Amino acid sequence: MRDASPRPLALPCRPGRPCAQAGQEPGEKPPACRTQAYKWAVNLRAARQFHAREGGLQVPRQHVEELTEPDGTVTEVKLGQFVDNTRRRAAKLNQDRRQELGALGMRW
Template sequence: MPPLNLSPHDSSPPTQKHPLTSPVTPTPGPARPTLTTTDTNPRDRKWAANLAAAKQFYEREGHLNVPRKHVETVLAEEGWELQFRLGAWVSNQRSRAATLSEDRREQLSSIGMRWS
C-alpha cells in the first residue's frame, strides 16, 4: 500500500484517490406503473386512464360536476397511486364535445356527463 500523502495542498480524502477495482451496479428502483389497457396509442391510454378517474369520481360523488382544480387519485392494479387533473380534463371534454368521437361521447354520457 502506498504511503498516504496528507499535505495541506491535498484536499481529497485518501479513499477518493484510487479508482474502484470493481464496477458498481446501481440497484433498480421500483417498476413504473403501466396502465392495464389494450390500446397502444399513448393518447388512447391517457383517455382510458382519465375516463377511469372520472368513473371513480362519479361512483363516489354521484355526479361529474368536478371542480376545475380537482385532482383525483386512482389506485392502479400494481398498487401505485396515480393522480389525474380530473377537473381540467372534464372541463376540456365538455368544451370539445363537438369534436369528440361518438364512442367517447357515449362513454362519458354513460357515466353521467352533462354536456351543458
C-alpha cells in the same frame, strides 16, 4: 418496489425520442410513451371512480383524482381539467367517447 406516492401522468412524447422523467437513474430504461388512447382510458377510469363516489360529474376545475394502480402505485389525474376541456371540445369527440361520458351523466 416503488413508493406509493402520487405520480402525474407522463407528458406526451415525440415519435422517435425516448421519454425522460425527472429523477431517473442513469442507465435506467425510460418509461414507455403514453398514447392518447391510454390517457383517455386513465381519465375515464378516474371519471368512473369520481361518479361512483359522488353520484355525478360536477367536478371542480382544480380537482385531482387519485387512482391506485394494480401494482400499488398511486396516479394523480387532473380530472377537473379533463372534464372541463372535454366539455369545451365536445364537438370534436367521436361518438364512442361521447357515449362513454354520457353514461356517467356528463352534462354537455
